[in-house]
Amino acid sequence: YIHPRVTFVFVRLKRSAQSPKQHCIRIHYANTDTVGEVMSGDHLVKRRRKKVLHVSLAALSTFLVCLQHLSLSPSSTSIHQTIIEDSMTTTKKVSDMDRTDTSIIITSNLIPTHPSITMINETIHSLRHHLNGLPQDTPLFLAIDGLHTRDSNKNNRDRLAEYIHRLKTTPFPFQNITIVPASSHLHIARTVNLTMDLVKTKFVYVLQHDLPFSNDVYHWELVRAMNDHPDTLRNVLFKLEGAVGRFPVCPLYNDDGVFPKEQYQGLDFYATKRWSDNNHFTTKLYYKEMFSSIQHLNGAMEWGMMTPAKQNCSYWGQVVYGTRADSFLKHLDGRNTHEGG
Secondary structure, X not given: OEOOOEEEEEEXXXXXXXXXXXXXXXXXXXXXXXXXXXXXOHHHHOOOOOOOEEEEHHHHOOOOEOOOOOOOXXXXXXXXXXXXXXXXXXXXXXXXXXXXXXXXEEEEOOOOOOOOOHHHHHHHHHHHHHEEOOOOOOOEEEEEOOOOHXXXXXXXXXXXXXXXXXXXXOOOOOOOEEEEEOOOOOHHHHHHHHHHOOOOOOEEEEEEOOOOEOOOEEHHHHHHHHHHOOOOOOEEEOOEOOXXXXXXXXXXXXXXXXXXXXXXXXXXXXXXXXXXXXXXXXXXXXHHHHHHHOOOOOOOHHXXXXXXXXXXXXXXXXXXXXXXXXXXXXXXXXXHOOOOO
């Protein structure tokens, strides 16, 4: 059974002359190659004859670490699925559709270090490291803005063309990648709008190429919380390291704007009167409504969205993931990098 944060597999080892019968839980941490093995308690051994075992996450903390040299070859094991009952969250399980009904848009434009793809490569790899539970076949759209007329010289055109070529030919840790180069300068809002037409999923991450994730985000629980509360979780912003004093409170639940985490899959959120182009998670429907109803979204989206967010924060204001002390992004500052290849 694949839990939103970790995969648990119950393994029964056959008795041999060299080794008594043992019971282990193998743990594969989401999106990593780390595997831990823990011994079960007596209460689990007593229920070994059942085909399906019910184990609480709290009970797992009492297990002892197995010896790392313990052999778990396919010929000596029989594996049973284990259902994990998480007392910290609702027992409602995320359906396969929920798990996979997400796309990612990463926007980029010509910066001094192009055609190097080092920066966007770091951002893409951060998704595999920090978006826990995000499927590897999640559609990833790499949206590249065109050149402004004042920048459209041969050197820049050649650098941008080489950057796009490298994106097309570099292996990334995703299986479903679409390159979306704009034919002219659109700025971020219209670049996102152009790419959003290609999105076929309900949910979408809208990210910037120089804002990699630096801390873990629990993707499955976030999806579940947004499905459960579509009226209060419409657009979820991830806070940038060092961002202080930029989040005026939207008193949605209380004077601090803090959400009751027990109703939101155990996740922390707080509502604001703010709108930022920085990395956020929302729905395609939100963007379609935004582009069809909010005027002057021709440059940065935040330029046109700050006023609606202040005037109607419960509807247009972004909800920030985590507590006010948390941050989830670091800024590589692509605009101020130095030229290189």
